[in-house]
Amino acid sequence: MSKIAANISRVLGEIQRATLAVDRNANDVILLAVSKGHAADAVRAAHGAGLRHFGESYLQEALPKIAQLHELAITWHFLGPVQSNKTRRIAEHFSWLHSLDRLDIAERLARQRPTGLPPLEVCLQVNIDREATKSGVDPDALEPLARAVAALPGIRLRGLMAIPHPRPDFATQREPFHRLAQLLTALRRTSPDLAGLDTLSMGMSADLRAAIAEGATIVRIGEAIFGPRAHPRQETQWTTAD
Numbered sequence: 714m715s716k717i718a719a720n721i722s723r724v725l726g727e728i729q730r731a732t733l734a735v736d737r738n739a740n741d742v743i744l745l746a747v748s749k750g751h752a753a754d755a756v757r758a759a760h761g762a763g764l765r766h767f768g769e770s771y772l773q774e775a776l777p778k779i780a781q782l783h784e785l786a787i788t789w790h791f792l793g794p795v796q797s798n799k800t801r802r803i804a805e806h807f808s809w810l811h812s813l814d815r816l817d818i819a820e821r822l823a824r825q826r827p828t829g830l831p832p833l834e835v836c837l838q839v840n841i842d843r844e845a846t847k848s849g850v851d852p853d854a855l856e857p858l859a860r861a862v863a864a865l866p867g868i869r870l871r872g873l874m875a876i877p878h879p880r881p882d883f884a885t886q887r888e889p890f891h892r893l894a895q896l897l898t899a900l901r902r903t904s905p906d907l908a909g910l911d912t913l914s915m916g917m918s919a920d921l922r923a924a925i926a927e928g929a930t931i932v933r934i935g936e937a938i939f940g941p942r943a944h945p946r947q948e949t950q951w952t953t954a955d
């Protein structure tokens with residue numbers, strides 16, 4: 714078995730145990746393989762091992778990779794910050810966007826989503842720990858944004874995403890995920906337009922178990938599948954020419 718296949722089987726085992734521990738079904742959690750910083754061959758190997766959902770954060774890196782792998786049945790997710798000059802290519806080349814946090818960006822995506830494609834599935838990124846440096850909508854501003862986004866054509870609001878500040882252990886890791894899950898529950902109750910929201914994109918390698926305990930439906934795992942990235946995760950690496 715290749716290294717990547719072995720890693721995937723280990724991560725799937727972790728998901729299995731984490732769901733069993735809280736009486737959830739492992740099939741209700743999508744393993745999103747975050748392939749940023751890794752070449753198309755690595756994605757091919759992970760696809761060969763059974764994965765179908767892949768995530769990228771930098772458009773300039775992602776687009777050639779998507780083109781190289783066009784013959785594979787892959788659902789591509791965009792996870793990175795979205796400036797207005799990126800919306801057209803996101804609308805054209807991705808199935809999901811996890812990092813939406815502004816209405817003007819949502820409006821551009823709605824206009825630019827090609828009519829031949831199904832609506833772009835979107836999660837609103839919430840700045841769950843209210844960190845000054847983090848992207849994401851403030852929890853207090855979430856509801857009006859969700860209502861406005863849900864009303865747009867061309868995109869389908871699915872739920873919430875967050876990247877909490879790192880915490881050292883299971884109990885403390887659960888806390889921000891619990892708050893995100895509560896925000897989703899509250900949104901679903903506010904209007905029929907939002908009642909169908911079904912997605913919590915939360916949990917990475919270090920806090921996957923806590924996220925699943927709090928209801929994650931998509932976990933985003935990079936290094937635990939593909940190994941260390943060849944280049945740094947700083948956004949500046951790819952943003953200049955985007």
Ligand SMILES: *Cc1c(COP(=O)(O)O)cnc(C)c1O
Pocket residue numbers: 747749770792793876917918933934935936937946
């Ligand atoms: C890079 C990234 C991940 C995966 O991180 P790893 O440390 O590689 O597991 C998950 N979510 C987002 C939004 C990311 O940018």
